[in-house]
Amino acid sequence: MTALVAVAHGSRDPRSAATVHALLDVVRALRPELDVRGSFLDLSVPLLGDVLRSVRADGHRSAVVVPLLLGRAFHARVDVPGAVADARLPDLDVTIADVLGPDPRLESAALRRLASVGVRSGDRSLGVVLAGAGSSHGPANALVSSIAARWAAGAGWAGVEAAFAASAAPDVPTAVGRLRARGAERIAVASWFLAPGFLPDRVTRLAGPDAVVAPPLGADPEVAELVLHRYTSALCDVPVARTA
Structure with missing residues (x-):
């Protein structure tokens, strides 16, 4: 099965990585049969390239990178494709999924966070x-x-x-x-x-x-559903980018 490799920006604040990992725990609970791995572009470990190499070493032939980004700014348009290319894995078929936003599920999560306070x-x-x-x-x-x-x-x-x-x-x-x-x-x-x-x-x-x-969106069930939706859509749609 194609691995899901989520990639977040990364932060020196340990709460950031902990929140990303908690979100991915919810994703795994929704799809326990799926190989779900977390990675970062910078400032936190493991980095995206290292995770892609470990995915290949574990026998996968394909992976979908899901950017845990809320919009299509510089990180989505430049950093994520660049990190995939820099991994230099021609024998791993890598598809980059769309970013999380926009999507009504993000708005619902933000409103729930407001309600929580x-x-x-x-x-x-x-x-x-x-x-x-x-x-x-x-x-x-x-x-x-x-x-x-x-x-x-x-x-x-x-x-x-x-x-x-x-x-x-x-x-x-x-x-x-x-x-x-x-x-x-x-x-x-x-x-x-x-x-x-x-x-x-x-x-x-x-x-x-x-x-x-209100707190950030975090490990919200609808955000986890959205991560899986982006993964599934990337498998079904024309790829955004692939290694070559």
């Missing part, structure tokens, strides 16, 4: 910041903004604003200020991050001590 729809005194990493790739930021606009139209809050931890505007204090100007008496932050780390912590600091901050 007491946030409910229909509270007109509440403003919500949907906080993502930020990217120099405009479409990746536009994805987060489009989700915020959709929530603003239907959740019944005082407002919803997208904000970014780096590389894009608006930043979190600007988004909070806009919500306050619309009459929001309290602020909640929804996380558009898969795992804890430096940028989610930065969002928390910038949101201020009175803000309620």
Whole structure:
């Protein structure tokens, strides 16, 4: 059977890798017959190339790399294909699946995380910041903004604003200020991050001590289902990229 090799960005914060491994434990529970392995692009181990080599050494002839990335920014467009190519495994057929976002299951997970810290729809005194990493790739930021606009139209809050931890505007204090100007008496932050780390912590600091901050998406069952969906789709569809 074709192995599933999930690849996350990686972080010096050990909570990040622990969260990725917890998510993959949920994936394994959903598909116990599947060989599921975790890897990272940088800063954490094992690296993607090393895992692909171990997959080949264990007898697999094919693998699907599933990027645990929420949008198609630089890491998805450049780093993942580059790491696959650098592994130099012409006898391992490697298909790169699509990134996780956009998908309604991610939004559901983010809303569940908000609910876990007491946030409910229909509270007109509440403003919500949907906080993502930020990217120099405009479409990746536009994805987060489009989700915020959709929530603003239907959740019944005082407002919803997208904000970014780096590389894009608006930043979190600007988004909070806009919500306050619309009459929001309290602020909640929804996380558009898969795992804890430096940028989610930065969002928390910038949101201020009175803000309620939801945890990252983490080991959510729907996120695990989405990982498997990307794997299955890659097996059925035209490959995004292959080693040669």
